[in-house]
Amino acid sequence: MSTSVSANPFTDSPAVGLICRNCQATYPLAAQHACWQCFGPLEVDYDAAALASVTRADIEAGPNNIWRYARLLPAGVDPATRVTLDPGMTPLVRADNLAAELGMKTLWVKDDSANPTHSFKDRVVSVALTAASRLGFDRYACASTGNLANSVAAHAARAGKPSVVFIPHDLEAGKVVTTAVYGGQLVAIEGSYDDVNRLCSELTETDDFESTAFVNVNVRPYYAEGSKTLGYEVAEQLGWRIPEQVVVPMASGELLTKVDKAFEELVEIGLVPEGRSRVFGAQSQGCNPIATALRNGTDEIVPVKPTGIAKSLNIGDPAAGPYAIEAVRRSGGWMADVTDAEIREGIRLLARTTGIFAETAGGVVVATLKKLLAEGRLDPAAETVVYNTGEGLKTLDAVSDAGATHRIRPSLQDARKAGLLPSGI
Numbered sequence: 001m002s003t004s005v006s007a008n009p010f011t012d013s014p015a016v017g018l019i020c021r022n023c024q025a026t027y028p029l030a031a032q033h034a035c036w037q038c039f040g041p042l043e044v045d046y047d048a049a050a051l052a053s054v055t056r057a058d059i060e061a062g063p064n065n066i067w068r069y070a071r072l073l074p075a076g077v078d079p080a081t082r083v084t085l086d087p088g089m090t091p092l093v094r095a096d097n098l099a100a101e102l103g104m105k106t107l108w109v110k111d112d113s114a115n116p117t118h119s120f121k122d123r124v125v126s127v128a129l130t131a132a133s134r135l136g137f138d139r140y141a142c143a144s145t146g147n148l149a150n151s152v153a154a155h156a157a158r159a160g161k162p163s164v165v166f167i168p169h170d171l172e173a174g175k176v177v178t179t180a181v182y183g184g185q186l187v188a189i190e191g192s193y194d195d196v197n198r199l200c201s202e203l204t205e206t207d208d209f210e211s212t213a214f215v216n217v218n219v220r221p222y223y224a225e226g227s228k229t230l231g232y233e234v235a236e237q238l239g240w241r242i243p244e245q246v247v248v249p250m251a252s253g254e255l256l257t258k259v260d261k262a263f264e265e266l267v268e269i270g271l272v273p274e275g276r277s278r279v280f281g282a283q284s285q286g287c288n289p290i291a292t293a294l295r296n297g298t299d300e301i302v303p304v305k306p307t308g309i310a311k312s313l314n315i316g317d318p319a320a321g322p323y324a325i326e327a328v329r330r331s332g333g334w335m336a337d338v339t340d341a342e343i344r345e346g347i348r349l350l351a352r353t354t355g356i357f358a359e360t361a362g363g364v365v366v367a368t369l370k371k372l373l374a375e376g377r378l379d380p381a382a383e384t385v386v387y388n389t390g391e392g393l394k395t396l397d398a399v400s401d402a403g404a405t406h407r408i409r410p411s412l413q414d415a416r417k418a419g420l421l422p423s424g425i
């Protein structure tokens with residue numbers, strides 16, 4: 001399960017080990033993701049003093065990408081060892097038209113479709129593969145709902161390493177083509193994402209995959225930390241403060257958990273004033289195990305068989321679900337789930353009011369924002385950031401009934417007949 005290393009390859013990072021989220025057992029920094037005592041998930045443990053020594057000026061002097069936060073991440077600060085497409089510092093877009101339409105005061109969209117492979121997954125893959133490469137792995141792999149596949153294949157191509165990517169067989173063409181184009185092995189599995197994930201867990205235990213890093217399996221603790229940068233960046237882009245409310249899409253629930261963790265860290269380190277963001281989670285009704293558990297007043301996740309158009313979020317047995325519920329409860333937030341029709345409408349609403357074309361996961365977030373406002377869970381007067389985590393061009397089918405509003409011959413007369421010259425001049 002673990003690749004043992006003779007020396008700590010992370011001496012230039014604030015990470016000191018791995019720690020079990022459930023029983024707090026500690027382990028050295030290695031490729032291990034589950035606790036040997038209680039089987040709980042492991043996460044990166046940091047030297048609190050090293051984190052506390054980081055200043056705003058240090059960060060602001062760094063590169064215009066996620067590596068400006070290298071001293072808050074487990075992958076090390078030496079640029080020469082990075083396996084990366086340099087993602088991050090994506091636009092934080094003020095969404096006044098959308099706010100007006102929803103009756104809100106201050107609304108922002110963090111647009112992570114602007115990353116190199118057009119989703120937030122470039123952040124987690126850059127951190128995971130940089131750590132993996134330091135741990136001695138020389139082949140890169142993942143179990144993916146689509147966007148992770150794009151990102152792992154592209155990172156491997158940039159690094160000149162082989163990749164093997166596992167996906168469910170029924171993904172959108174916009175996710176398959178945009179993975180295959182980078183070369184590498186692409187394995188379509190006749191089953192759901194949860195079947196793909198189970199197979200990948202089994203593969204990591206075999207001799208033939210001993211030197212293969214599965215970004216979201218054996219090096220998952222490092223992968224998860226990459227999501228923190230979506231919290232750090234929003235705080236920095238707001239002028240070093242934390243928004244009052246955030247709405248985050250959930251697949252495994254990891255992103256939401258880490259955005260919350262990032263905000264907490266920033267307060268602890270003293271980089272932002274005291275405060276807390278109410279964290280809200282978004283799922284589709286085709287795959288809503290986390291939102292359902294929260295509504296039922298439990299943190300026991302009952303796995304579902306995912307359906308519906310929000311395929312990038314279709315994880316039926318979400319590993320970080322209980323932690324997402326805990327973060328939402330602790331912060332005073334809530335969750336909602338939305339239908340495919342609401343997702344399509346959410347994509348259109350965001351596009352029409354902000355000029356941002358989101359994939360289905362973005363539609364889930366905007367539709368959830370609307371629903372939480374209608375339910376009175378979200379405060380329309382509080383400053384709110386919604387996360388768009390992916391690009392609309394990858395899920396074109398979701399809005400494929402959109403097309404030309406007029407079709408005419410190239411003549412003024414036709415333009416007039418079509419009503420394009422209403423003043424008649």
Ligand SMILES: *Cc1c(COP(=O)(O)O)cnc(C)c1O
Nearest residue numbers: 147251252253254255361389390
């Ligand atoms: C993977 C993914 C998410 C959610 O990720 P988790 O950390 O597994 O909850 C959200 N949006 C998009 C577009 C994704 O690809």
